[in-house]
Amino acid sequence: MKQDRRDFIKLTGLGLASGSSLSAFGGSARTENVGSGLRAQSSAQQFNMCNYAAPKLPTVRIGFIGLGNRGMAAVERMNKIAGVEIKALCDLRPEKVAEATKMTEATGHKPQGFHTSPDAWKKLCELDLDLIYIVTPWALHTPMAVFSMNHGKHVCVEVPAAKTIEECWQLVETSEKTKKHCMMTENCCYDFSELLTLNMARQGFFGEIVHGEGAYIHNLQEYVFDKKRFYQMWELKEISQRTGNLYPTHGLGPICQVMNINRGDAMDYLVSMSSNDFIMNETAKNLAAKDDFFKPFVNKPYNGMMNTSTIKTKKGKTIMVQFDIASPRPYSRIQMISGTKGSALKYPEPARYSQGHEWLSPEAYKEIEAKYTPPIVKKIGEMAKKVGGHGGMDFLMDWRTIDCLRNGLPLDQDVYDAALWSSISPLSEWSVAHRSNSIDVPDFTRGAWKTNVPVDISMEKGGNTEVKL
Structure with a gap:
């Protein structure tokens, strides 16, 4: 008897080429590899974290793990938000801890530093803190987030929040068990253009949205x-060992919010295809010819030049997500949505x-912008631009997160978003490795998407957190 391929994958718990399990497809139960055997584990929702409002925190006591490029910038932004107390800083490099300590002490904070060992971050998580902000290499995101939540802390974790489907489930189950927020810091959801489009969608400008396109197209060879x-070439190691849509969330996150994914609709299945690599290995060879340091990076299975992943939703809508960090192309996240009454496109800008x-004229665009500018931009947009961080969207994200925590409001992104958006990477790896066959997308909400309500962008509550410029 011919066996359905999806059922076969579920029953056997087949893993990815990278060795990670890819058997968690949602539903009432999931199966995963444990050595040579199989284990069934219930995935019944313990508690719905969507729109969950944790108790108010008048002062949010924060510990930072990871003080590299983005980590240091995050500390600098939080240093400008009232109602925040920066209590702890951690990095493998003592000079980074010293730099961040000096910055925060100048504004009255008295952080404790951790840098003595690779496990020093665990000591930080055991302190009396409210929020752990994780900005480390990808492989550490889930272990640190899970440990933090299990020690009673809310979590902000950089993108992607997880690398495997099992890690996605770990985040979901831990957040539900502990009732601690686990927000992936997807800053592109706070881009001024994306926020404008989201508000227009809420007001019905596009009618019913039936298709969206997002991407991360950014030449990062340099x-x-x-x-x-x-640090320690961790990102080069990632892209030299895996093939798929490895960084989907910047393009995908805003599209999911506009299309109410996890809040009225859900992803059903995915198909992914990658081109071959035509640049990265050649670059490694050229560098290795002059510097032995790069020899370990020669003849590796580099991620292809372009990955294109397409997703069908439960309600019959479609999403396309692309990933390309090697081609000499202008930066783009695409950000295209198409509805029954209208459409939007961000890239190429404007x-x-x-x-x-026809596209609306520049004059008509100005009228649209004035009419639909969302409350958060009206409230804090100009200050965010002054503080900076990708044009101000990073600061909008951090300010909004702190304001929600201080006022006991649900966060704009929950653990289901973190898990779902991150899951596209391992799912795409499987599809690419299996001649672009389709694969089911896990329902991390376990059916709650049918009744979950969309993200509240009205700013009718909160908004009282001050900025210290």
Whole structure:
């Protein structure tokens, strides 16, 4: 008897080429590899973290793990938000801890430093803190987030929040068990253009949205082969060992919010295809010819030039997500949505909107912007631009997160978003490795998406957290 391929994958617990389990597909139960045997584990929802409002925290006591490029910038931003107490700083490099300590002490904080060992971050998590902000290499995101929640802390974790499907489930189950927020710091959801589009969608400008496109197209060769850019070359190691859509969340996150994924609709299945690599290995060879340091990076299975992943939703809508960090192309996250009444496209900039065959004129765009600028931008947008961080969206994200925690409001992104958006990477790896066959996307909400309500962007509550410029 011919066996359905999806059922076969579920029953056998087949893993990815990288060795990680990919058997958690949602539903009432999941199966995963444990050595040579199989184990069934219930995935019944313990507690719905969507729109969960934790008790108010008048002062949010924060510990930072990871003080590299983004970590140091995060400390600098939080240093400008009232109602925040920076209590602890951790990095493998003592000079980074010293730098961040000096910055925060200048504004009255008295952080404790941790840098004595690779496990020093655990000591930080055991302190009397409210929030752990994790900005470390990808492989550490889930272990640190799970440990933090199990020690009674809310978590902000950099993208992607997880590398494997099992890690995605760990985040979900731990957040539900502990009732601690686990927010992936997807800053692109706070881009001014994306926020404008989201508010327009809420007001019905596009009608019913039926298709979205996002991407991370960014030529990063100069950065990933830079000995000083990524500590211990961790990002180059990632892209030289895996093939798929390894960094989907920047393009995907805003599209999911606009299309109410996890809050009225859910992803059903995914198909992914990658081109071959035509640049990265050649770059490694050229560098290795001059510097032995790069020899270990020669003839590795580099991620292809372009990955394209397509997703079908439970309600019959579609999403396309692309990933390319090698091609000499202009930066793009695409950010295209198409509805029954109109469409939007951000890249190539300037952003534009349409309700017909032609894009609206620049003058009409200005009218649209004035009419639909969301409350958060009206409230804090100009200050965010002054503080900076990718044009201000990083600061909008941090300010909004702190304001929600201080006022006991649900966060804009929950653990189900973190898990779902991150899951696209391992799912795409499986699909690419299996001739672009389709694969089911886990329902991390376990059916709660049918009744979960969309993210509240009204700013009718909160908004009282001050900024210290």
